[in-house]
Amino acid sequence: MSNLKLIIKREFIARVRNRTFVVMTFLSPLIMVGMISLIAWLATLNNDEIRKVAFYDETGLFSTDFKDSGDVDYIDYSHLTLNDAKDSVVIKKLDGLLYVPKKNSNSELAKSIQFYADEAPSISILNRIEKIIASKLTNQNFKEKGLDLDAIENSKAKVNILIENFSGEKTSKMSSYVKMIFGGLAGYFLMMFIIIYGNMVMRSVIEEKSNRIIEIIISSVKPLQLMMGKILGTSFAGILQFFIWVILGGVLLAVVSSVFGIDPQPAGIDQSMAMQGDSQQEIQLILQDIMKLPLGTLVLSFFIYFIGGYFLYSSIYAAIGAAVDSETDSQQFMLPIILPLMLGIYVGFFSVIENPHGTVSTVFSMIPLTSPIVMLMRIPFGVPWWEVLISMLLLIGSIIFITWMAGKIYRVGILMYGKKPSYKELFKWMKY
Amino acid sequence: MANLLEVQQATKQFGDFTALQDVSIQVPKGSIFGLLGPNGAGKTTLIRIINQITLPDKGSVYLDNEPLQPQHIRDIGYLPEERGLYKSMKVGEQALYLAQLKGLSKTEAKKRLKYWFDKFDISHWWDKKIQELSKGMAQKVQFIVTVLHKPKLLIFDEPFSGFDPINANVIKDEILQLRDEGATVIFSTHRMESVEELCDHIALINKSKKILEGKVTDIKRAYKSNTFEVGVLTENNTDLYTTLQGKFDVTPANFKTIDDQLKMKITLDNNTSSNELLQYLSSKGQVMRFNEVIPGVNEIFIKTITENE
Numbered sequence: 114m115s116n117l118k119l120i121i122k123r124e125f126i127a128r129v130r131n132r133t134f135v136v137m138t139f140l141s142p143l144i145m146v147g148m149i150s151l152i153a154w155l156a157t158l159n160n161d162e163i164r165k166v167a168f169y170d171e172t173g174l175f176s177t178d179f180k181d182s183g184d185v186d187y188i189d190y191s192h193l194t195l196n197d198a199k200d201s202v203v204i205k206k207l208d209g210l211l212y213v214p215k216k217n218s219n220s221e222l223a224k225s226i227q228f229y230a231d232e233a234p235s236i237s238i239l240n241r242i243e244k245i246i247a248s249k250l251t252n253q254n255f256k257e258k259g260l261d262l263d264a265i266e267n268s269k270a271k272v273n274i275l276i277e278n279f280s281g282e283k284t285s286k287m288s289s290y291v292k293m294i295f296g297g298l299a300g301y302f303l304m305m306f307i308i309i310y311g312n313m314v315m316r317s318v319i320e321e322k323s324n325r326i327i328e329i330i331i332s333s334v335k336p337l338q339l340m341m342g343k344i345l346g347t348s349f350a351g352i353l354q355f356f357i358w359v360i361l362g363g364v365l366l367a368v369v370s371s372v373f374g375i376d377p378q379p380a381g382i383d384q385s386m387a388m389q390g391d392s393q394q395e396i397q398l399i400l401q402d403i404m405k406l407p408l409g410t411l412v413l414s415f416f417i418y419f420i421g422g423y424f425l426y427s428s429i430y431a432a433i434g435a436a437v438d439s440e441t442d443s444q445q446f447m448l449p450i451i452l453p454l455m456l457g458i459y460v461g462f463f464s465v466i467e468n469p470h471g472t473v474s475t476v477f478s479m480i481p482l483t484s485p486i487v488m489l490m491r492i493p494f495g496v497p498w499w500e501v502l503i504s505m506l507l508l509i510g511s512i513i514f515i516t517w518m519a520g521k522i523y524r525v526g527i528l529m530y531g532k533k534p535s536y537k538e539l540f541k542w543m544k545y
Numbered sequence: 546m547a548n549l550l551e552v553q554q555a556t557k558q559f560g561d562f563t564a565l566q567d568v569s570i571q572v573p574k575g576s577i578f579g580l581l582g583p584n585g586a587g588k589t590t591l592i593r594i595i596n597q598i599t600l601p602d603k604g605s606v607y608l609d610n611e612p613l614q615p616q617h618i619r620d621i622g623y624l625p626e627e628r629g630l631y632k633s634m635k636v637g638e639q640a641l642y643l644a645q646l647k648g649l650s651k652t653e654a655k656k657r658l659k660y661w662f663d664k665f666d667i668s669h670w671w672d673k674k675i676q677e678l679s680k681g682m683a684q685k686v687q688f689i690v691t692v693l694h695k696p697k698l699l700i701f702d703e704p705f706s707g708f709d710p711i712n713a714n715v716i717k718d719e720i721l722q723l724r725d726e727g728a729t730v731i732f733s734t735h736r737m738e739s740v741e742e743l744c745d746h747i748a749l750i751n752k753s754k755k756i757l758e759g760k761v762t763d764i765k766r767a768y769k770s771n772t773f774e775v776g777v778l779t780e781n782n783t784d785l786y787t788t789l790q791g792k793f794d795v796t797p798a799n800f801k802t803i804d805d806q807l808k809m810k811i812t813l814d815n816n817t818s819s820n821e822l823l824q825y826l827s828s829k830g831q832v833m834r835f836n837e838v839i840p841g842v843n844e845i846f847i848k849t850i851t852e853n854e
Contacts, residue, residue, distance in 0.1 A: 119645050127634065325629030329687070332596045332623040333646040335615075528598070530627070541560055 116334045117342050124346025128313060129353065138354050142362035150369050164238060168211040169198045172222070174253070175213060178245050185238055199229060209234050211242060219250050219257075288402045289494075293466050295403075296490035299415055300461045303422055303486055304454050310351040310423070311430040311450070314344055315443060318434030318527070327527045336524040344427045407495065414492050414501060421508045422485025425515055426450060432519035435526030436534050436542075445533075457486030469494035479504050481511035518543055547610075549574040549698060549729040550595065555604035557590050564590040565601070566753045572698075572731060572746070577724055579744035579761075580733040581846060587753045588733050589626065592700055595731075596623050609697065619648045622696035626703045626733075628687050630675045637671035640690055647694040654693065661689040665715075680707045688716060692723060699723060700731045705739060717743065737843040747842065749849055756853050761842065768840045768848070772812040773819060774798055776834030777826055782807040785829050793817070806833055 128134055167188045168179055179187035188207065190198035195212065202210045209230035216222040226246060228234065252262055318340075321327045330339060433446040460483065464473040469491050478488040478496075484504045488496070525542040526534070534542075550572040557565040565587045572578045582588050593599040595606060597618060606613040608620060631639050637658070644654035662668045665685055675683055684707045692699060701720070705713040720743065724730055732744060740747065747764065749757035757764065775798070779785050785807055789795045794812040802808070807830075813822060819837070826832050840848075 116646055119642065123642055127631070131633075320631075324632055325627045326631055328598070328625040328627055329623070329629075329643065329690070330646070331598055332621070332625070333618060333643070528593075544560075 117338055117345075120334065120339060120342025121346040121349070124317065124343050125349050127317070128347055128350035134350070134354070138357050139361070142358050142365055145362055146365040146369055149366070164234070165205075165207045166209050166211060166234070166238070166242075167198060167202050167207050168213065169193070169195055170213045171215040172213055175246070175249060178249050179242075182241075185241070202229070213246075219253055223247075223250055288399075289466075291399060291402045292493035293490075295411065296465065296493045297462065299411075299489040300458065300486040303419055303489060304458055306351060306355070306419070307423055307426045307454065310347050311427045313351070314347045314427045315430040315434035316440060317343055317347065318431050318523075319437065319440055319443070322435065322527055322530075323438065331527065336527065337520045340428065340431050340520060340523050343431060344424065347427070348423060407492070410501075411492055414505075415489060417505060418485040418489050418508070421505070421512055425481065425485070425508070425512050426454075428512075428516045428519040432522040432526065432539075435523040436529075436539055437526075438530060438533075442533055446536075453480075453482035454486070457483035461487050461490040465490045465494075470496075475500070479507060481508050484508055547574050548572060548607075549609060550731070551607040552591065552595065553605050553607070555591065555594055555601045555606065557587075557594065557599065557601050563753050565594070567604070568750065568753075568755045569604075570748045570755065570758060572729060574729055575724065575727060576746050577720070577730045577732055577744050579740045579747040579842075580731055580750065581735075581740065581747055581842075582750035583850060586750045588750055589702065591750065592623070592625075592702060592731070592733060595698075595700065596621060619694060620697045621700065622647075622691040622694065622698070623700045624687060624691040624702060624704055626706075628684075630683055630686065632676045633674060635671070636673050636675060636678070636686055639675070640686060640693075643690045644693050649694055657693050658689070661693065665689070681709060681712055684708060685712070685716075688719070692719075692728075696728065698729050698731065700733075702733045703735070704732070705734070705736060737841065737846065740842050744842075749846065751850050751853055757845075757849050764845060765839050768845050769837070770812055771815075772810055772838040773822065774800070774808075774810055774834065774836055774838050775822075775826065775832070776800070776802060776806040776808050777830045777832055778804060778806050779830035788829075793822075800834070802833070804833075808834075810838065 164185045165188060166185055167190045168175070170176060170189070170191045173191070176189060176191065179189075181187060190201065190210070193201065198210055201207075209228055212227040212229065213222070214225050214227075216225055223246075228239070228242075255262060255265060321330065334342075429450055433443050433450075436446065437443045457477065460473060460477045464471060464477070465487060468474065474487060474491055477483045478491050478500070484507065488501065488504050492501070521543045522539055526539075548571045550570075552568060552570045554567045554569055555565050556563075556567055568587070568591060570578075570580075570591075580588050580591070590599060594601050595613075597613060597615065608617050611617075630636075634642075640658050641651065641654050644658065645651060649657070659668070662671065667682070667685060670678065670682070670686070675686075678686075688704070691701075699720075704716060704720070708716060717739070720730060720732075732740070734740060744761055746760055747758070748755055777785065782805075786795070786797075786809065789809070789811065793814070796810045798808040798810045800808060811822065813819065819835075823832065823835055826835070
């Protein structure tokens with residue numbers, strides 16, 4: 114067996130056998146699923162609670178408009194005096210008292226409605242009350258101006274723009290959301306992978322250094338070989354872990370949702386879909402959108418950027434590990450890793466979504482340290498092939514350059530003990 | 546005798562710091578070669594160059610008359626001064642791993658490991674983790690891993706540190722046996738008594754330069770000053786002492802005896818032989834002690850270093 118294979122195998126086994134790794138592999142999906150179920154459960158709990166709101170209406174306009182609905186019950190206290198109404202609300206521990214005073218005009222009335230409560234009521238309830246009052250007053254205004262309400266209702270137009278591209282394919286309005294989710298997930302996943310497993314590479318380098326086994330090893334293998342073996346072995350362990358997470362998480366989620374009857378999908382999507390007029394057709398269009406994404410390109414470029422980005426960063430991690438004696442010392446060198454990663458994610462979530470082909474997005478999808486994340490987020494929106502090509506070439510070029518540089522630092526660093534190096538010293542090492 | 550290893554004019558700089566300056570050494574086949582020098586003299590750098598861990602800026606290295614190449618790594622066994630093992634890996638596993646990195650097949654490595662583990666009586670360690678072993682125990686494993694692939698050249702950097710006297714002796718015997726089986730040994734240490742005992746060649750490095758190299762016997766011959774340590778039992782010690790002082794370079798000596806001898810060191814000039822001195826002394830009294838003072842490696846070490854300051 115070649116030395117590289119041996120090193121990869123050892124690194125892989127060492128990672129996988131590590132107790133924390135095993136615990137995290139099996140515990141993380143449990144925690145994630147547990148959290149999702151908890152959130153879903155809490156959301157249903159919240160919905161069950163019924164708020165009781167009393168109203169004191171001097172105008173008598175709204176007595177029929179405040180109807181008990183879902184989670185809010187309305188109680189009419191208009192027959193009491195205002196003070197009595199307030200007292201009963203306090204005694205009966207209701208959630209608040211809505212006071213509609215008598216005013217001369219609707220416009221004056223609109224400004225003087227008050228809500229008494231110990232704790233501010235939830236915004237959604239307030240919004241709902243405001244909406245009821247507003248529509249009532251609007252209708253009143255229409256009547257006063259002599260307009261026919263039915264006529265107004267009938268003449269309201271409903272618009273649903275159908276989006277179609279120039280080659281005649283229909284898409285839904287959700288299309289850009291779908292693209293955003295695909296790109297965002299890919300970019301976010303890459304960042305997490307780099308941070309988790311890059312750190313692992315670094316720790317394994319530091320371990321070899323502090324164990325003092327490093328000199329024994331590099332009297333048998335080339336330092337660059339050792340570094341590569343470490344990066345590869347760790348990434349294989351990482352891929353295995355992610356596979357287990359996905360499978361275990363999926364199974365658990367399915368089990369949880371069938372046992373407890375909780376729909377773990379975020380409620381928001383359901384509602385927004387249901388609100389669409391022809392939801393059936395809309396869902397079909399979304400599915401079509403997913404199918405129409407450049408899936409082949411997406412998967413291929415995902416692999417290239419994923420591998421490229423991971424290699425780029427983990428060789429920097431390895432160099433940092435070689436330069437320091439302990440993990441605490443490594444903090445000072447974390448900036449060159451964290452900064453571009455964060456920049457990539459922020460540019461991705463703000464610029465790319467706003468304008469996938471704008472200058473900022475384009476530039477950051479070319480710069481090698483941010484390109485894996487930003488380009489992955491841009492690709493679902495359709496990027497000209499030559500831009501992808503340039504970005505990939507730049508990435509490959511800088512991987513070669515950075516691994517070479519990291520290898521130099523690594524080679525010198527693993528044999529240096531005791532002193533905390535500065536950036537200046539690291540630069541000097543490259544010339545040894 | 547042919548040389549197994551030749552280093553020619555190796556120079557290595559780290560930034561402004563010169564670690565080695567035109568250092569050449571010749572290590573004869575089958576010898577035990579002591580590489581000596583104070584801390585920071587450049588020994589480790591030289592050893593790392595031989596192991597191809599560091600590349601020299603200038604100079605060349607020949608192993609068995611071939612310029613040093615990557616595959617020569619397998620002909621060398623190196624036990625570094627800074628040595629350790631993976632803490633959380635089992636002893637057997639990591640010995641196998643390190644042996645395989647040196648190019649042994651798994652089955653061959655297992656066979657040879659079994660032989661060595663039995664020899665050192667440590668077979669029951671196989672499934673233990675290094676963190677459960679003491680430092681000395683771990684060193685034994687490291688020693689085995691160093692010699693397992695039967696390299697032509699063995700390099701030991703402070704091999705005895707961390708061993709108790711009994712185990713140090715075991716290791717010493719193993720080194721001698723490996724030499725007898727044909728291996729060449731380079732030996733870097735500060736413990737002069739082990740150099741005295743083991744090495745037949747030495748090189749002395751100080752401040753990145755080699756200042757002395759050769760056969761131990763030749764060096765000693767060069768450094769001896771025709772001085773004899775003498776103990777004589779006489780009637781009148783002072784009398785003889787003053788007489789001798791007139792003829793030779795005499796200084797009082799100090800060694801332990803049970804009776805009241807006249808103890809001194811006598812340095813002969815080139816005109817007088819030791820036999821003549823002995824004859825003269827025996828006419829004056831009973832000669833209890835008469836031996837040539839041969840400088841120890843330690844003395845030579847200190848003398849050359851201070852002379853070169």
